[in-house]
Amino acid sequence: MGGSQTLILCWALLVALSVGTVLTGASGLWLVVLVLAVVKGWVIVDGFMALRYAPLLWRFAMLGWVGVLVVAAFGSTRLLG
Amino acid sequence: MFILHEPRRVPGDLAMWFFILAELTVFAILILAFAVTQVLKPEVFAQGRAQLDTSTGLAMTLSLLTAGLLAALAVQQVRLGRSRQGCALLLGALLVALVYVWIKVAEYAHLAGSGLGLEYSTFFTLYWVLTGFHFLHVLLGMVILGWLAWRCWQRAYRVPGLSGLESGVLYWHMVDLVWVVLFPLVYVIR
Numbered sequence: 001m002g003g004s005q006t007l008i009l010c011w012a013l014l015v016a017l018s019v020g021t022v023l024t025g026a027s028g029l030w031l032v033v034l035v036l037a038v039v040k041g042w043v044i045v046d047g048f049m050a051l052r053y054a055p056l057l058w059r060f061a062m063l064g065w066v067g068v069l070v071v072a073a074f075g076s077t078r079l080l081g
Numbered sequence: 082m083f084i085l086h087e088p089r090r091v092p093g094d095l096a097m098w099f100f101i102l103a104e105l106t107v108f109a110i111l112i113l114a115f116a117v118t119q120v121l122k123p124e125v126f127a128q129g130r131a132q133l134d135t136s137t138g139l140a141m142t143l144s145l146l147t148a149g150l151l152a153a154l155a156v157q158q159v160r161l162g163r164s165r166q167g168c169a170l171l172l173g174a175l176l177v178a179l180v181y182v183w184i185k186v187a188e189y190a191h192l193a194g195s196g197l198g199l200e201y202s203t204f205f206t207l208y209w210v211l212t213g214f215h216f217l218h219v220l221l222g223m224v225i226l227g228w229l230a231w232r233c234w235q236r237a238y239r240v241p242g243l244s245g246l247e248s249g250v251l252y253w254h255m256v257d258l259v260w261v262v263l264f265p266l267v268y269v270i271r
Contacts (some may be wrong), residue, residue, distance in 0.1 A: 003216055004157050007150060011149075014261075018146070023237065026271075028271060034265075037265050048251055049151070050256065053089060053090065053092075065258075066258065070262055073266055076116050076117055
């Protein structure tokens with residue numbers, strides 16, 4: 001699969017996940033919303049930013065930002081609230 | 082048999098990556114402030130969020146992501162030596178980003194017109210600060226996209242000298258990345 005096709009696939013996945021976020025959020029499935037946010041961040045980092053080809057330090061720094069922030073933000077909202 | 086792998090490389094300039102990391106740190110502080118305050122004042126946040134339209138947030142999400150796709154495709158085209166196609170894709174990204182701006186400005190006007198300004202409640206204080214800060218980044222990103230389109234039209238980028246183009250497009254992807262965390266936190270979670 002060519003680079004352009006991969007990017008279009010990433011975009012389609014992001015669109016589907018964004019719609020899924022709204023639907024699951026309306027159903028109160030906050031844990032699914034959390035997972036979808038992490039997956040969307042992952043697709044942007046590895047797909048759009050092309051960090052899947054980058055040194056692991058940079059890749060994990062960006063993925064870590066998404067993962068830690070989403071878990072901290074959503075987790076505090078739901079677990080402490 | 083030897084399998085040769087291309088060395089791993091960071092796209093764009095290293096300086097841009099440090100800038101992106103600094104920006105993401107600031108956004109992380111603001112997002113955490115929003116989340117922690119929500120724990121402290123759940124009812125205020127529930128009332129505030131009820132004033133927001135999730136479908137509007139979704140439309141903004143789709144416009145930002147589509148602009149991101151077009152910008153990424155532009156880099157691909159320039160990498161293949163097709164600068165003018167890259168220019169067209171960057172202009173497309175700029176147009177789609179304008180849709181986001183149009184929706185966001187309409188939302189801001191609606192909220193301000195309804196008296197839901199910066200001082201209305203803690204939710205709206207943080208809403209205006211957080212989304213306003215992101216909005217400013219979108220505007221800067223659009224200026225960058227316009228500049229990159231102009232440089233592509235001039236055929237200024239040639240392999241392997243694409244780091245300027247990659248850096249500019251990376252900035253836009255950072256704007257996307259922040260939004261995919263902001264959107265569910267501000268608009269969706271009930």
